[in-house]
Amino acid sequence: MRVFMFGWEFPPFISGGLGTACLGLTKGLAQHNVDVTFVLPRMESNEEGRHLTLLGANQIHAKVGIQDIRELRERVKMLEVLSPLRPYITDTEYQSIVQKELLSSEAVLSMDEQDFSGGYGSNLMAEIVRYSLICAHLAHKEDFDVIHAHDWMTAPAGMEAKRVSGKPLVMHAHALEFDRSGEHVNQQIYDIERAGFEAADRIIAVSHFTKDTIVKRYAIDPAKITVVHNAVSKERRLGQLRVEKPFREKLVLFLGRITFQKGPDYFVEAAAKVIKKQPNVRFAMAGSGDMFNRMVERMAELRIADKFHFLGFVRGTDVERIYAMSDLYVMPSVSEPFGITPLEAMVYNVPAIVSKQSGVAEMLDGAVKIDFWDVDRLADEILDLLDNKERADQIVQQGLETLKRTKWEIAAEHVLNVYRELAGGWR
Amino acid sequence: MISVCFYFQVHQPMRLDQRYTFFDMGRKHHYRDDRANAEILRKVAHKCYLPANRLMLDLIREFQGDFRISYSITGVALEQFQEFCPEVLDTFRALADTGCVEFIAETYYHSLSFLFSREEFKRQVRKHHDVMTELFGRAPTAFRNTELIYNNELAKEVERMGYKTILTEGADQVLGWRTPNFVYQPAGCEKIKALLKNYRLSDDVAFRFSDRNWAEWPLTTEKYARWVHDVAGSGEVINLFMDYETIGEHQWADTGIFDFFRSLPRAILAHRDFQFRTPTETTANLDPVAQLDVPHFTSWADLERDVTAWLGNPMQDQAAELAYALEDAVQGCGDDEMEATWREMLTSDHFYYMCTKWFSDGDVHKYFNPYETPHQAFIVYMNALNDFALELKTKTHQ
Numbered sequence: 001m002r003v004f005m006f007g008w009e010f011p012p013f014i015s016g017g018l019g020t021a022c023l024g025l026t027k028g029l030a031q032h033n034v035d036v037t038f039v040l041p042r043m044e045s046n047e048e049g050r051h052l053t054l055l056g057a058n059q060i061h062a063k064v065g066i067q068d069i070r071e072l073r074e075r076v077k078m079l080e081v082l083s084p085l086r087p088y089i090t091d092t093e094y095q096s097i098v099q100k101e102l103l104s105s106e107a108v109l110s111m112d113e114q115d116f117s118g119g120y121g122s123n124l125m126a127e128i129v130r131y132s133l134i135c136a137h138l139a140h141k142e143d144f145d146v147i148h149a150h151d152w153m154t155a156p157a158g159m160e161a162k163r164v165s166g167k168p169l170v171m172h173a174h175a176l177e178f179d180r181s182g183e184h185v186n187q188q189i190y191d192i193e194r195a196g197f198e199a200a201d202r203i204i205a206v207s208h209f210t211k212d213t214i215v216k217r218y219a220i221d222p223a224k225i226t227v228v229h230n231a232v233s234k235e236r237r238l239g240q241l242r243v244e245k246p247f248r249e250k251l252v253l254f255l256g257r258i259t260f261q262k263g264p265d266y267f268v269e270a271a272a273k274v275i276k277k278q279p280n281v282r283f284a285m286a287g288s289g290d291m292f293n294r295m296v297e298r299m300a301e302l303r304i305a306d307k308f309h310f311l312g313f314v315r316g317t318d319v320e321r322i323y324a325m326s327d328l329y330v331m332p333s334v335s336e337p338f339g340i341t342p343l344e345a346m347v348y349n350v351p352a353i354v355s356k357q358s359g360v361a362e363m364l365d366g367a368v369k370i371d372f373w374d375v376d377r378l379a380d381e382i383l384d385l386l387d388n389k390e391r392a393d394q395i396v397q398q399g400l401e402t403l404k405r406t407k408w409e410i411a412a413e414h415v416l417n418v419y420r421e422l423a424g425g426w427r
Numbered sequence: 428m429i430s431v432c433f434y435f436q437v438h439q440p441m442r443l444d445q446r447y448t449f450f451d452m453g454r455k456h457h458y459r460d461d462r463a464n465a466e467i468l469r470k471v472a473h474k475c476y477l478p479a480n481r482l483m484l485d486l487i488r489e490f491q492g493d494f495r496i497s498y499s500i501t502g503v504a505l506e507q508f509q510e511f512c513p514e515v516l517d518t519f520r521a522l523a524d525t526g527c528v529e530f531i532a533e534t535y536y537h538s539l540s541f542l543f544s545r546e547e548f549k550r551q552v553r554k555h556h557d558v559m560t561e562l563f564g565r566a567p568t569a570f571r572n573t574e575l576i577y578n579n580e581l582a583k584e585v586e587r588m589g590y591k592t593i594l595t596e597g598a599d600q601v602l603g604w605r606t607p608n609f610v611y612q613p614a615g616c617e618k619i620k621a622l623l624k625n626y627r628l629s630d631d632v633a634f635r636f637s638d639r640n641w642a643e644w645p646l647t648t649e650k651y652a653r654w655v656h657d658v659a660g661s662g663e664v665i666n667l668f669m670d671y672e673t674i675g676e677h678q679w680a681d682t683g684i685f686d687f688f689r690s691l692p693r694a695i696l697a698h699r700d701f702q703f704r705t706p707t708e709t710t711a712n713l714d715p716v717a718q719l720d721v722p723h724f725t726s727w728a729d730l731e732r733d734v735t736a737w738l739g740n741p742m743q744d745q746a747a748e749l750a751y752a753l754e755d756a757v758q759g760c761g762d763d764e765m766e767a768t769w770r771e772m773l774t775s776d777h778f779y780y781m782c783t784k785w786f787s788d789g790d791v792h793k794y795f796n797p798y799e800t801p802h803q804a805f806i807v808y809m810n811a812l813n814d815f816a817l818e819l820k821t822k823t824h825q
Contacts, residue, residue: 246453247817284449296802297783300741306749306813309449310806318450 001419002035002144004161006135006154010040010054017340018174021206021230022150026052028231028412034419037142039157041131042116057134058116064133072133075163076156076195079129125188128153136160139167145423146170148415152177152189155196162199168422170415171200173210178217179335180261194218202418204228206338207359213337226418229363231408232343243324249282249307250386253326253350255314255341256333258289263332263355263372268295270332272302273379279307281386286311286322323348328385328392332372333358342367343406346399351392353381363406366398430664430704430713431655431695432622434571434594435671437476437500438537439468439507440776442797447810456818458768458811463797465511472512475675480518482674482685486692487527494692495527495703498671499571502535502555503774505562516562523563529705532556532567532590538773539737541572541581542724543751551770552588568592569706573775575624575668575727576734579720582613582621590619592710594668597623598725598732605717608662612715620710621719624668624727628654633669637682648687652694659700663716664709668727729784737778742805747778750812753819760823765815772812780804 005026009019026036030051043056073079116127131154139147139161148170149158155171162169177185177193197203197218203225205211211225245251252271256262264285271283285295285308292310299308314322323329329345329352336358343360345352354361355372368381385392444460486494500519508515522528534540535555540548552570560566569592570585577595585593597607607623631651635641643650658665670677678684695701704712728736738744750772757769781801798804 244453246814293800293802296805297741300745300805303745303748305742305745305805305809306816309452309810309813311449312806321450 001033001146001416001423003029003037003146003148003419004139004142004144004165004167005036005038005148005150006157006161007038007150008041008153010038013042013044017230017338018151020233020340021174021338024231024233024408025412025415028408028410029416031409032412032416034412034416035144037144039131039135039138041127055138056116057131060134060138064130064137068133069129072129072136072156072160076132076159076192079125079132079156079192124153128156132156132160136164139165146419148172148419149196150174152193152196155192155199158196159199168201169199170202170204170418170422171196172204172206173197173214173337174206175337176210176213176217178213179210179337180259182260182334200224201422202226204415204418206230208362209357209359210337226414228411228414228418229359229406230338230340231406231411232340232347232403233408243321245325247282249280250327251325252281252283252328252330252382252386253286253322253345254284254330254332255286255319255322256331258285258287258292258295260291261334261336262287262289263334264289264291264295265298266332266372266375266378267330268298268302268308269375270330270378270382271299271308272304273375274382275304275307277379278383278386281307281382283308284311284322284326285309286314286319288313320348323350326350328353328382330378330382331355331358331360332370332378334372336360343399343403346396346403349396349400351385351395352399353378353385363402364399365402366395368395428702429659429662429700430702430709432664432666432704432706432709433496434531434666434668434706435496435498435673436571436669437498437504437671439464439471439501439504440537440774441503441507441771442467443777443807443811445798445803445807447807447814449810452810452814453817456768456814458815459771464507468507468511471672471676472508472515474680475672476508476512476515477518478680478685479671479674479688480515480522482688483528484518484522484525486689487522487525490692490696492527493696493703495529495705495708497529497531497569497705498522499531499533500559501533501537502551502558503537503771505558520563523565527705529569529707530559530563530565530567531569531571531594531706532559533571534573536770536774537573537776538770539573539576539734539747539775539778540751540773541576541584542734542738543747544754545584547751547754547773548584549588569594569710571595574736576724577721577726578724579614579722582619582721583615586613586616586619592620592622592706594622594666594706595624595721596725596727596732597626597666600732601719601721601725606662608658608665609716610664610710610713611717611719614718614720620713620715622664622666622706622709623719624666626727628665629667629669632667632687633673633677636673636678636684636687645683646687648690648694651687651691652697655695656698656701659698663713664704735784736782737775740781740783740801742781742783742801743778746781746805746808746812749809749816753816756819756823760819762822765819765822768815769819772808772815777804777808781808 007022011019011023036052038052039055042058135157147158147161147167150172151174158169177189197220205225205227208227211227214220215222254267258264329350331342331354333355338359342352342354353368356369357372361369370377442460442463443458534551570590571594575596607625611621613621636646674684724734725732780796780798781804783801
């Protein structure tokens, strides 16, 4: 089985869980002898990729002509307006940006390899167009059985590859615009997501939570959607010893982007309620994001700065250290298609409280599940779990059982079954 | 005779190590950024303190007693001179030896202690008083509080401590139609006299000197002396209070700031009714013309001339509350090093860095702020303070 895969992130260049999931999935597929060619927008030299063929669109010298770009924008209507992505602007600001920066086909044409940032900058839409054309160019040359595209950034590439090759397309939904932005969706992103789902022969959703959203919000036939839960890497580099804490109090952890989607505000409010009842608890918030400053000020306003610590964006072994130092993990996400962090916490024997509005809640039968907005209940559960060792241990045990069952190899098998059904006669 | 009274503030904070994170807590109890502190101090010493002191010494010698000035040097600055550039201390001593320079008392740690703890305030003032007396051979008789923060209560406390003169801002909200160019009597006081900063003439030099958008640019000595002389007939003292770093650091040498000061004494003294006097000399010969009633805190900072540069947003308030809450434990632990570390954390600059008033459009705060954001300043400060509190707990339980 040969798969042509499109993804915007791959370790070590990741901004969230997408890249990590792509790495895990492709490793799992390799165990089933699936040949994966993975195209990234931008590739440096140190991506982890011995188990697959990695290509960087920035390294492909495809001849992209103005006609190609115009035709693509004709076919994929959402790409007609190539506005720069920039949230939170007023109408007038938008008008002036559109005047100055509205991307013409000529502008996309004049991009060269260096212009692929591979990130999520203001040039994202132009990068997506160019990436799509290069992927189509590659799809024309390469030989494969299935196309697999991760999230909306690569949906146009998937659709183009399908058009030139006639091969089936799998769209993999890791996160939706509704998760990121609540009711205030970016219409253009939504339209691209929806076009991708409509064009796809099959959709893989990371959770039933995500599947439901796709059915409800994008009007997609549920029969077309297969749920495959992510797995978690169980490698623990720090060994079994607990990392020494500089204080005696128990530590409750939030780790994730400090954005609307992740519900950091509910964590801060709950922390203040807990500290009021039980002063011998500390809280840590690890991550960065557009709500960072607001959270710092709110925490100070609640007068808990002697018990609440901001770690900023943590990377590498510091991620493991903070998990190992923690006694309880909280994921109060407002809308979380999957949410791998509670599983990571379990690897360090840390019990988790997760919001009901998350995919991972479907997997964790034992975990404590709360509505993200129910700050009182969250505070009560934190207090109870810190005090009730038996219950905490039980949650960890059940979590570890779940972990045993969640292997990328198994997730990959479900994905492979989808490929098999689509590729027909292949055995 | 009208007295021109120069007072220069000399201060450098102990900057915290911005790399001190949550993970350092419990492992590392050193919060200072030694390299940055040494580098900045040496840089400012060579741009400002050394050449400016040389200039002042030359002028004092040239005018044989007719050019007189005053300084307030914070304890945190003194310690850093001692550690990183002792030469600066020698030149200040040489200035003291001329007999034409007055050294003013303040809180040793340039702190907001008066707003939080009267006892701690008195301890810091006494410490500074003793160091000044020892270094310069004369006990200070004039007082200025951190950033000229002032109200009636402060004046009363400072009078009780025995000072004869107190310096403060000639803020509009206090003076109204009145001029800062007279000596005033603080409300509720009987002996101490207040000198009020003439902020227009002071800031013409301190802030506007090199501003090319200013209608009066370039500021020549002749023009400035004319403005000073214009006070004749409507005032008895002109208080020119500013950061010493104005000379060479805030206003670089190439703006002509050194030449300006070099020719200023002669231009001012060209009018026979004008003389230079230090704060204590000024108040010794002048009676207060009116009472000065300041129920609310004023300062020399920002347009507001109040304490909102250091306190008022939740980060500043919380950090200061938590720092001062440790006072009793610090006093009780009997560990000099812990005491010194704690007091360094009381320095007002730490709270100034957390100010969000002009966060969005960038301003003078940004110029003096080593942190990327006020929030970052708060987080670094709290990491250090939280570790300090833990360390303090272990020490006091032993």
